[in-house]
């Protein structure tokens with residue numbers, strides 16, 4: 001059950017979200033993960049996990065304060081605290097609240113059965129997941145295990161089960177967890193054990209209360225003590241007739257990091273492989289993603305994408321997104337095959353994290369913006385390209401401490417004055433333009 005503070009913060013975030021003050025992705029990635037953990041003496045303490053979140057929120061502090069004050073019914077000022085610091089400050093009750101929050105299910109509303117395109121590569125998995133939502137007390141196939149390469153829709157199907165149950169059988173208690181989060185929850189519970197009693201037991205208790213246990217990417221359950229807890233929970237849930245659905249990106253028998261007693265149990269139910277979608281399925285997925293924007297892209301381009309990139313649906317969607325993004329820069333009448341091959345063809349190769357040089361900075365920046373290195377070095381004054389260039393200059397100064405003249409030479413033979421003003425412009429944008437600041441952080445993160 002959500003606590004008062006959680007509910008309060010949820011409604012603050014909901015209001016801010018609805019008012020669309022932030023870009024959707026930034027909101028989900030940075031802001032949604034904050035926690036309100038204490039209100040004391042007219043001060044509200046909010047914990048953040050990343051300095052980017054802090055930077056974004058500080059910029060709109062007045063907005064957060066006003067919305068929170070309104071929801072709370074009293075004026076409060078907001079204090080932002082790093083998650084780690086908050087954990088040291090929080091009393092036992094907050095530890096429990098936190099665990100509850102982690103066990104709460106937030107299903108992606110786009111990952112539904114309706115939005116999942118069936119084809120021969122995935123129809124068994126789809127049917128088994130759907131059937132598991134409509135069965136009696138003792139499931140026929142338990143556990144249900146979905147395995148297959150990355151990006152083929154396993155997480156989508158788990159969320160579809162969650163969304164379906166939430167809508168059609170709200171009484172069913174569903175827990176969805178990414179296996180890495182399962183490990184973090186347990187490690188955290190183990191750490192706080194001495195101060196706050198055995199919180200591991202509390203986590204187990206909550207898990208055992210569910211009717212559906214959906215665990216994603218089991219291959220990441222590598223921590224030994226977590227496997228012990230998982231083993232106990234797993235056995236008890238099977239005994240009581242709760243449905244367990246597990247996903248893995250490798251065949252269950254190849255899960256070498258897991259104890260063999262777990263592996264043998266996983267294969268005792270029904271294990272289904274999801275393979276890469278065929279041409280027609282891939283094309284239908286692209287059409288579904290375009291949903292109402294079909295005029296942007298010619299059918300020929302969809303054929304080209306479906307033929308070239310269907311081994312990973314995430315990648316397939318990424319290519320379509322890249323083309324749509326590029327079309328906002330270059331404004332073609334329609335994304336046709338010429339445009340598509342030109343722009344996907346010059347996509348930079350993902351850089352290994354090796355020595356940091358201006359070349360690696362240029363590659364990362366161009367990759368981030370979907371540009372080519374020659375766009376960066378060229379003369380275009382399109383805003384997105386100019387910004388990308390400013391970031392190149394800024395990072396070359398900040399990370400490599402290169403003189404303006406050297407940067408200029410390696411960036412389209414520009415003179416030192418141009419580079420100096422580009423650097424100043426970047427510093428200015430870091431203060432004024434949130435999207436720019438986030439781009440810098442994200443690129444820096446990839447480089448370091």
Ligand SMILES: Nc1ncnc2c1ncn2[C@@H]1O[C@H](COP(=O)(O)OP(=O)(O)OP(=O)(O)O)[C@@H](O)[C@H]1O
Nearest residue numbers: 115116117150151152153154155156249285313314
């Ligand atoms: N058949 C499908 N119909 C519609 N969308 C799909 C389909 N298969 C995959 N997708 C989309 O592809 C993206 C990647 O899928 P998903 O995250 O479920 O992959 P995954 O198999 O869980 O990968 P990983 O092992 O890396 O976690 C998602 O946006 C998902 O909606």
